[in-house]
Amino acid sequence: MPLSKAGLNMSSNLSQNKKTVLSTQGYRGTRDFFPNDQRLQNYVYSKIHKLMHSFGYEEYNGPIVEHLELYAAKSSEEIVREQLYSFKDKGDRTLAIRPEMTPTLARMVASKQKELLKPIRWYSIPTCMRFERPQRGRLREFDQLNVDIFGGNSLDEDIEIILSAVDVLKCVGAKYEDFEVKINHRGIINSFLSNIMNVPEGNISSLLRLLDKKDKLSSDEFSVECKKLNLTQDQTNNLDQFLNSSIEEIISLLGDYAAPAKELKNRIDSLIELTSEKVIKFSPEIMRGFDYYTGMVFEVFDKHPDNQRALFGGGRYDNLIAAFGGDDLAGVGYGMGDVAIINFMEVHGYLPELKKETDVCVIRFSESDRISALKLSKELRALGLNTESPVTLSKFGKQIQNAEKVGAKAVAFRGNDEMVNNTFCVKWLLTGEQEIYNYEKEGFDLFYKKLKMN
Structure with a gap:
């Protein structure tokens, strides 16, 4: 591709000034992978590849650039407004560097929906970019493991996807006492807000986004934000009480509207039997910020005192494929950043001693x-x-x-x-x-x- 006028001017200026010294510092929020770093990443990815194949998942990939409207329609409002890297190409088309893989996955599945053998078990580890403040466990450029399954029974899919998420951490050395999987269902909070609190339908999406960031707000700040959404103090108090209830209490509270809670309890009971009650927890405060989630949602949390944070999460999206003009095809999946799993291994002492493999x-x-x-x-x-x-x-x-x-x-x-x-x-x-x-x-x-x- 020929250089633009600005690029030619920059090249000319550099050639004229032979004393110009280029910085060795890369773009903020990105990483250089020296051989030792790459060796560790290869080690982790080899474990993940082996695990995914053991579950029957196939690897796929997609373009790093998509049309902006794909993300505008299917990613969270925070990503689209604040974190998306977008630009116009020479054909005046507005494009974006992928901030997540799920919209691309949905587009790909929709494009060949009738040809694909069901259930569809796919995984990928693409590089993504989001413009956000770099901090521990979060960079602007990152790789993200994406695991998804479509076209099966929702109960069996939900159980399998969380079992695979648990095993991702176990395959790098984790024990059950190291982490928790906090599980919720979008239908539970929707039923509570609509049928018990009588929140107007137009306010529910905004309230869900507020609940998704509740842990970042003080109690007073949360109350102020609730008032902005026209919630009374009694409604805010009821909401707080709801978010601290057990699954059994919520089933009782929702009464005739408890179907999503009963569905979730079935999943939780099965997962506890298959893993451990140390790991599987019901958490009504888990929302997940993406608009496409419709059913079960979950987040995996590190319990180490030096790294008490969400590692990754995911959920069910029953309407994502149909948005591309295809038939309804329910799916469930999760995304896990490579930075988070490396930090998890580091604080728990699971980083291996790796050397150059010369015989x-x-x-x-x-x-x-x-x-x-x-x-x-x-x-x-x-x-x-x-x-x-x-x-x-x-x-x-x-x-x-x-x-x-x-x-x-x-x-x-x-x-x-x-x-x-x-x-x-x-x-x-x-x-x-x-x-x-x-x-x-x-x-x-x-x-x-x-x-x-x-």
Whole structure:
């Protein structure tokens, strides 16, 4: 793509000022992944990929840029108004960098709805961007695990999606006492507001958004916001009491309107039996800010005193696919940011000690043995061994030290004697022992077996 006029001017200015020093600092809220960082991310993602496949989920992906109206229609008001990165392309189309994956997922499923085998079990780990204040557990650029299931029985889907959410944390080392899954149902609060408190329908969406951020407000601030929505003090008090009720109390309170609460109790009872009552909790204050949620909603909370916060969450969205002109197709899912799970592992002591995965280093003695060293490296790689070849000449001892630093188990080389006798020599770094192997298939196989045993 050709540079714009502004881009050409900037390029010209830089070329004219040879002393210009570019900053090494990246854009605020983004990250550089140095090899150690990437190694940890790969470790976590490999655990997640294995877990998702064990549940039968298939990986998918989508574009990082979508038409703005997709998010305007299907993302939360906070994301669209305050956090969206939007711009116009050269065709004067208004686009946005994806802040979340669910609208793209719904668009993709709707586009091939009749062709897809049901139930649809999909997951993805896309990169997203939101313009918000960077803080612990929250950045502007982040990866987000998205797990969704469509086209099955809602009870079974809801149970499965939360079981997979629990297992995501367990697969990186978590125990049941480390976290809680707080569960609610949008129908419960809707029934209470409409049928018990008689809140006008036009105020319910605004009140739900207020309840979603209630934990960030003081009691007085919450009361003031309730007054703005025309709630009396008695109604505010009743709402507070409701938010501190058990599922059994709410079923009794809602009476003829208790169907959503009864549905949720069935899910909670099943999940407790399948996991632990330490983990599964009913929490009527859980709302989730996205407008597309229609049924069960949940959030997973870290219980560690140094990280007591919501890690991730999700819920049921029964009307999302039909919005694209397709047939009704109910779904449920969740999104989990990579920053949150890394912080969770860190505070609980679950971060592994990861090293560069080098099996063997080949060493050289002079300019004349370059080709023989490279041939030996090729043979070792053909065995499936991670093999580093030398790209600089240094003393034998220095090459041994470098091999130890990268975590190699052995060094291998061919000196004059090994070339004459058609062998190669191996020095085992842990013991210092040296061994000679035939430069034939039998010798390489023996070396491979011993290395894998160490």
